[in-house]
Amino acid sequence: MAGLIDLVQTLTTPHTLDRYLELVHPTLTVRDMRAEIVEVDRDTRGSVTLTLRPTRQWRGHRAGQYVQIGVLIDGVKHTRCYSPIDPQGDGGDRRLRLTVKAHPNGLVSQYLRRRAEPGMVVDLAPATGNFTLPEPNSERIVLISGGSGITPVLSMLRSLDAREHRGQVVFLHYARSPEMVPHRAELVRIAERRPNFHIALGYPGTWPSEVLSGAPWSCAASPISGRFGYDQLERIAPWFATAQTYVCGPASLMDAVRTVYEAEGLEDRLHTEEFTFTATPVRPDEVTGTTIFSASGVTAGNTGASLLEQAESAGLTPEHGCRMGICMSCTAIKRSGCVRNLRTGELDADPDHPIQLCINAAVGDARIDI
């Protein structure tokens, strides 16, 4: 069969067979994986949950992983990462759910929140990522999330529920208000079903926190108040030093959790996932020179921002996805000059070298081929 596909592929060159098949139906593919949106739920303020039916190439995901979807907006394909909220599985049920928070000024998330509808087809890449539950399972697990960071840890919680995990589980989620917690009804159902799962929702500075279940080891009716900190963690999961902890959320929450685990010498028990990255500050003496975007003939003064942001500020629209160095969709050739990797701090002065625009900043003059 693969040989026959290769032969037909040769006959249809320069276009792939899938380019022709999509004229018949967008989800009729031999190689490319796509997914059709079959359900759209806008019940939670500020976000949308999409149920997708992937094409037959879908092999499922491990709880905590993410997929990339490509969404066509005004004729241009935009790729973004989203973490499925379903329990871990091999994809046999051909269902995939994504919860997308509408980001202020966000192109794709706002589009999906406003315009996604059943029948829309998106590109889909296989699930990937190392933010996954341990195999075999740890007896004790702490899951912490904030805002849209709930998605990968919700998948973990649902997987533990599906496996009827008998150990102690704490799920601690922070939001601005109760109506901004997605999948709340399901959290309540899990809490009722699993007395060994302790589910708490915190609304720092706004509403009183809520406890959806009271585990035997907890003596607190309202175990969390205010922002995340050692006392709060100790109160809700006094055994956290012996647990595996998973956290995903905004930078402030991630920093607070890291501070506690580093102070306790427990870094190896902490697993983190971020949707954005915090750039290492560039040295002021490096913010000099001119950046030339050679393919478009645009020149900009170096501001020290990432090359993606510099290009966007100069009116260009380079392809991008994650904006944090993982999806590779912003890769472009640096023809000359030096750049600093904003994640690792490393310098790269090689000519004609591929770089990721979102995580590199120019050091002096640079010529980039976009």
Ligand SMILES: Cc1cc2nc3c(=O)[nH]c(=O)nc-3n(C[C@H](O)[C@H](O)[C@H](O)COP(=O)(O)OP(=O)(O)OC[C@H]3O[C@@H](n4cnc5c(N)ncnc54)[C@H](O)[C@@H]3O)c2cc1C
């Ligand atoms: C591994 C991973 C998993 C993820 N999982 C989820 C998930 O499950 N749910 C979820 O909601 N999100 C998730 N995300 C985030 C998601 O991929 C998108 O980043 C998010 O939806 C915003 O995309 P957007 O197109 O709406 O925003 P974009 O248009 O890409 O903008 C993103 C940010 O960049 C800024 N920006 C845009 N244009 C410019 C410019 N010209 N100059 C400077 N800044 C600019 C915007 O103001 C905004 O702050 C995940 C990200 C990663 C990396």
Ligand code: FES
């Ligand atoms: S946008 Fe994903 S690596 Fe740059």
